[in-house]
Amino acid sequence: MSEVLLKNVTKIYDGGNKVVTDANFKVEDKEFVVLVGPSGCGKTTTLRMIAGLEEISSGEIFIDGKLVNNLPPKDRDIAMVFQNYALYPHMTVFENMAFGLKLKKVDKKEIDIRVKEAAKILSLEEYLNRKPKALSGGQRQRVAVGRAIVRKPKVFLFDEPLSNLDAKLRVQMRTEISKLHKQLGATMIYVTHDQTEAMTMGDRIVIMKDGIVNQVDTPLNLYNKPVNQFVAGFIGSPAMNFLSGTISDKSDLTFTSDKSELTFNFSSEQKNYLKEYISQEVVIGIRPEDISIEKTNSKSIEQECVLNVIEPMGNETFIYFEIEKVQFIARVKPLYDIKVGGKIKLYIDPEKIYLFDKKTGNHLFKNS
Amino acid sequence: MIKKYLLYAFLSVTSVITLIPFIWMLGASFMFDGKASVFPPIFLPDPFTIIQYKILFERLNVWTNFFNSLILSTMVTVLYITFTSMAGYAFAKYRFKGKKFLFNLLLSSMIIPSQVTMLPLFLLLKSMGFINTYMAIIIPGLANIFGIFLIRQYCISIPDSLIEAARMDGATDFQIYRKVILPLAVPILVTLAIFSFLGTWNDFLWPLIALTDDSMYTLPVALANLMLEHTKDPELMMAGSVVTVIPVIIAFLALQKYYIKGIMMGSVKE
Numbered sequence: 286m287s288e289v290l291l292k293n294v295t296k297i298y299d300g301g302n303k304v305v306t307d308a309n310f311k312v313e314d315k316e317f318v319v320l321v322g323p324s325g326c327g328k329t330t331t332l333r334m335i336a337g338l339e340e341i342s343s344g345e346i347f348i349d350g351k352l353v354n355n356l357p358p359k360d361r362d363i364a365m366v367f368q369n370y371a372l373y374p375h376m377t378v379f380e381n382m383a384f385g386l387k388l389k390k391v392d393k394k395e396i397d398i399r400v401k402e403a404a405k406i407l408s409l410e411e412y413l414n415r416k417p418k419a420l421s422g423g424q425r426q427r428v429a430v431g432r433a434i435v436r437k438p439k440v441f442l443f444d445e446p447l448s449n450l451d452a453k454l455r456v457q458m459r460t461e462i463s464k465l466h467k468q469l470g471a472t473m474i475y476v477t478h479d480q481t482e483a484m485t486m487g488d489r490i491v492i493m494k495d496g497i498v499n500q501v502d503t504p505l506n507l508y509n510k511p512v513n514q515f516v517a518g519f520i521g522s523p524a525m526n527f528l529s530g531t532i533s534d535k536s537d538l539t540f541t542s543d544k545s546e547l548t549f550n551f552s553s554e555q556k557n558y559l560k561e562y563i564s565q566e567v568v569i570g571i572r573p574e575d576i577s578i579e580k581t582n583s584k585s586i587e588q589e590c591v592l593n594v595i596e597p598m599g600n601e602t603f604i605y606f607e608i609e610k611v612q613f614i615a616r617v618k619p620l621y622d623i624k625v626g627g628k629i630k631l632y633i634d635p636e637k638i639y640l641f642d643k644k645t646g647n648h649l650f651k652n653s
Numbered sequence: 654m655i656k657k658y659l660l661y662a663f664l665s666v667t668s669v670i671t672l673i674p675f676i677w678m679l680g681a682s683f684m685f686d687g688k689a690s691v692f693p694p695i696f697l698p699d700p701f702t703i704i705q706y707k708i709l710f711e712r713l714n715v716w717t718n719f720f721n722s723l724i725l726s727t728m729v730t731v732l733y734i735t736f737t738s739m740a741g742y743a744f745a746k747y748r749f750k751g752k753k754f755l756f757n758l759l760l761s762s763m764i765i766p767s768q769v770t771m772l773p774l775f776l777l778l779k780s781m782g783f784i785n786t787y788m789a790i791i792i793p794g795l796a797n798i799f800g801i802f803l804i805r806q807y808c809i810s811i812p813d814s815l816i817e818a819a820r821m822d823g824a825t826d827f828q829i830y831r832k833v834i835l836p837l838a839v840p841i842l843v844t845l846a847i848f849s850f851l852g853t854w855n856d857f858l859w860p861l862i863a864l865t866d867d868s869m870y871t872l873p874v875a876l877a878n879l880m881l882e883h884t885k886d887p888e889l890m891m892a893g894s895v896v897t898v899i900p901v902i903i904a905f906l907a908l909q910k911y912y913i914k915g916i917m918m919g920s921v922k923e
Contacts, residue, residue: 338820338821358821359822368814371817375837384819384822385822388828389823436822
């Protein structure tokens with residue numbers, strides 16, 4: 286059993302700079318939780334507080350039910366993998382992995398067994414006598430992971446471990462870490478700014494912005510039921526399109542964008558949520574994949590647009606256009622007979638639209 | 654290409670110029686009395702003799718002076734490296750109150766010429782009862798801001814994540830210093846060790862002031878005494894100089910291989 290519980294954890298730096306505010310979440314035993322958010326959102330600080338590398342200004346952190354606020358890192362039984370690997374350059378791969386065990390005065394034979402076991406899992410067996418400088422980036426990162434594994438800690442912490450690797454290696458290491466999680470059955474907390482990493486690796490994701498935890502949920506729930514505009518815009522690639530406007534009730538409940546270029550009526554289910562928002566300013570969100578070039582739903586809104594940019598990806602095409610000078614992006618099937626500057630008819634399914642309060646950014650109804 | 658040749662020509666000429674006095678010293682030390690003081694200078698002894706070395710070892714207690722120099726230089730160097738590396742590391746990586754003020758205060762002490770501090774230092778050591786003991790040389794050499802500054806600058810370039818990784822691995826503060834910082838700082842430590850060893854070995858004025866007994870003299874002080882008595886003996890002086898200089902050259906050659914760069918390579922990715 287090794288859970289991590291954060292209760293109202295806050296971090297204020299010496300200058301009064303509040304980087305984490307009232308973080309509350311629980312990481313269950315054997316769970317893989319990803320902390321994600323734009324840079325400067327406090328995710329790394331949160332991880333470092335769990336690690337004990339950063340003091341907690343207020344709140345409580347429990348590991349395995351034990352309050353660890355005042356415990357030094359070495360007594361928390363956790364291991365951390367750093368963004369820049371942080372390998373000891375003067376030690377061989379073996380010594381790097383064995384360092385923590387030697388300090389704990391673990392029996393030499395036991396160290397040998399554990400290091401070789403970790404090396405086997407990470408395919409590092411033939412490199413044990415090399416120094417870090419003789420390894421490639423991916424190998425170095427594996428050594429850093431190995432250094433964590435041999436300690437058999439309660440919790441693994443990863444601080445953007447893949448951000449220094451090239452794109453191909455990153456995808457490969459991503460699956461390796463996921464595999465490792467299953468193989469070791471360990472509790473892992475993983476920090477990244479890359480939403481793809483978060484979506485593919487995490488059992489659950491903690492989304493942070495400006496030091497505040499916005500939502501803690503499974504990847505699909507974050508995608509389908511974002512609690513606010515920030516989460517909706519952060520999860521999903523390409524990002525969700527937003528357009529502000531007002532809800533009015535003339536003959537029917539209607540959304541009209543600021544310059545009236547886009548109007549549509551709501552479904553009866555949506556209307557239930559929206560009565561109290563009549564004549565209020567709202568923001569609609571449309572995922573790029575919910576804009577199509579064919580009319581799939583009889584209620585779909587037809588919108589004629591001028592193409593600004595076309596990005597053919599092979600299996601699909603991203604097209605960029607503007608509605609009321611706001612850049613929109615649509616993810617459609619491959620198109621061959623279109624040109625930049627050309628006009629195209631696009632269809633937006635109103636049932637798949639997200640609505641947010643313009644002031645608070647909160648999601649107005651749960652779109653399921 | 655021409656630029657390269659010019660550079661090499663320049664370097665060759667300057668190294669020859671640098672070597673001339675050294676070669677002359679070596680040559681003169683093997684000459685009979687009066688043979689070295691001629692113009693133009695002669696470099697090869699003719700006839701060759703080791704009489705000057707014999708006289709040197711008869712007149713001076715060279716071995717005693719040699720060991721005085723060796724023991725003092727070694728002890729000062731070891732202690733100097735220990736203290737400056739700890740202080741430099743602390744100034745680079747620890748957060749504590751008054752750190753900036755303390756460091757600037759130490760830095761500002763660099764503008765005081767060492768000659769100014771000699772008298773108060775002498776009186777201080779005298780009241781401690783250390784005059785004419787090894788301690789009189791060792792204590793003032795324990796640490797200085799130059800070394801602390803150099804090590805601090807070097808330690809700043811060591812990534813924090815290495816220290817944090819060691820902390821996560823369960824290392825205590827001293828273990829981090831001993832097992833991570835010191836091995837990484839070897840190039841700068843060797844550089845400083847050479848400075849400190851050479852400085853102590855060659856130091857003349859302070860040992861002359863602080864050591865009063867013949868048997869406590871270091872080589873340069875003993876050699877200077879030789880000069881006062883035998884002003885007309887450049888050959889003997891050169892023999893003494895050779896004896897003084899050779900251990901230093903050996904020490905330098907032994908340590909210079911550690912002057913290697915790139916020891917940090919592969920540790921972290923920036």
